[in-house]
Amino acid sequence: MPKHEGTGGPGDELEALDIAQAGPEDAAEMVAVMHAAFAARGPVDPPPAALAETPATIAEAVRRGGGVLARIGAEPAGVVVLVPAGEGEVTLTRVSVHPRFQHHGIAAQMIAAAHDVAARAGFVRARLLVRREFPELARRWARHGYRIDEQTAEGGIWVRDLPVAVGVPTAEAMTELGRRLASLLRGGDVLIATGDLGAGKTTLVQGIGAGLGVEEEVISPTFVLSRVHRTGPGTPDLVHVDAYRLGSAAEVDDLDLDASLAGSVTVIEWGRGVAEQLADERLELDLLVEPGGGRTVLIDPVGRRWDRAELRELARALAHV
Incomplete structure (x- = not known):
């Protein structure tokens, strides 16, 4: 591991x-x-x-x-x-x-x-x-x-x-995982993505954005900290946050994400340890780099909002793509 x-x-x-x-x-x-x-x-x-x-x-x-x-x-x-x-x-x-x-x-x-x-x-x-x-x-x-x-x-x-383990051999597969996750998401959902530099966090968010209907390019908001990507009518917007430079939960609170939380899907890169207070019910995503170059994504649903059986079915379906 x-x-x-x-x-x-x-x-x-x-x-x-x-x-x-x-x-x-x-x-x-x-x-x-x-x-x-x-x-x-x-x-x-x-x-x-x-x-x-x-x-x-x-x-x-x-x-x-x-x-x-x-x-x-x-x-x-x-x-x-x-x-x-x-x-x-x-x-x-x-x-x-x-x-x-x-x-x-x-x-x-x-x-x-x-x-x-x-x-x-x-x-x-x-x-x-x-x-x-x-x-x-x-x-x-x-x-x-x-x-x-x-x-x-x-x-x-x-x-x-336990978390749901998803094998992700390529960048294209990471994008596809994001697309499929997007089909399960709704306004108010919070996702916390953790992984080393280059693990594929932003690629995953790009897939989520594509699945939600975001048309503009999704890039890591490293220097602006957060960016809102608009979607079409009836679909939640995507709020993309980079918490790499944030050292505490208080600094995350200073971003005033609460104002957009209810109507958006919020994805926070580098959010472990600083963003959990945003939602008692959330998806925690751990992106692990494998020795052969592929990735394993561990999806850990927290709270009653999430259906683990649905997530396991997503993992099985992705394995046959």
């Missing part, structure tokens, strides 16, 4: 953060993080099974389901292990951050990376156990889109639908 790297910013001590898909060769480092993290928690009965893990058991688990490993520079800092649970489900387990690196947001970025790995492996739903002894963890998982599914003797089983 493409690596998830820290944003770096002035004074950000985590600018050396690197999160990548783990392999069996990483098992010893992963076990060291798990043991340190779980030993630092309060006592529980029964003791956490993570303390009994060995490099051999974790290497086998990673071979079967995968995982992610976070590093700060060369030091292992955090771990997630994925265990197939059948019927398209995967269990997130051994989620841990080394005590030296806790309270810096590493867990949130690892969880997002784990969702990416699982979605691209074909899983459609994630699940995990929140032990009764740690109710504060339930609040954290709820912020990541999880909901309680059932109660067990040890605690609650929480579940979350």
Whole structure:
């Protein structure tokens, strides 16, 4: 998988953060993080099974389901292990951050990376156990889109639908994905597109614009920050925002996007972490560059507005174009 790297910013001590898909060769480092993290928690009965893990058991688990490993520079800092649970489900387990690196947001970025790995492996739903002894963890998982599914003797089983993974081999396919997405959009929809430079964010927006009926050229509004593209009667306008130079949600609010939000489709490039407050219901799009040059787009619908089955059908249809 493409690596998830820290944003770096002035004074950000985590600018050396690197999160990548783990392999069996990483098992010893992963076990060291798990043991340190779980030993630092309060006592529980029964003791956490993570303390009994060995490099051999974790290497086998990673071979079967995968995982992610976070590093700060060369030091292992955090771990997630994925265990197939059948019927398209995967269990997130051994989620841990080394005590030296806790309270810096590493867990949130690892969880997002784990969702990416699982979605691209074909899983459609994630699940995990929140032990009764740690109710504060339930609040954290709820912020990541999880909901309680059932109660067990040890605690609650929480579940979350995973992003829809769409393979996009060419720029033309990225444009076509945008066109097809446009057919599902209506006024008030907000899309947040994230990806490295050159990943295809603007190409995707060009496809959305074409699908909505925008006739003028759609280019990245890097220096003007936002641009409104008019469409025909009965079709929402396209508001295209580039948040690359914006450092906070407050700066996004200063753009006064609320004035056009209800009647437009708003697409925000580089919006992760600064634009989510614009809409409780939104599409989050993560554009990943593959080693062979193609792209994978992970479509993560947030809120009841979106029909995941419809998005999965879109992905299947695009695969046959």
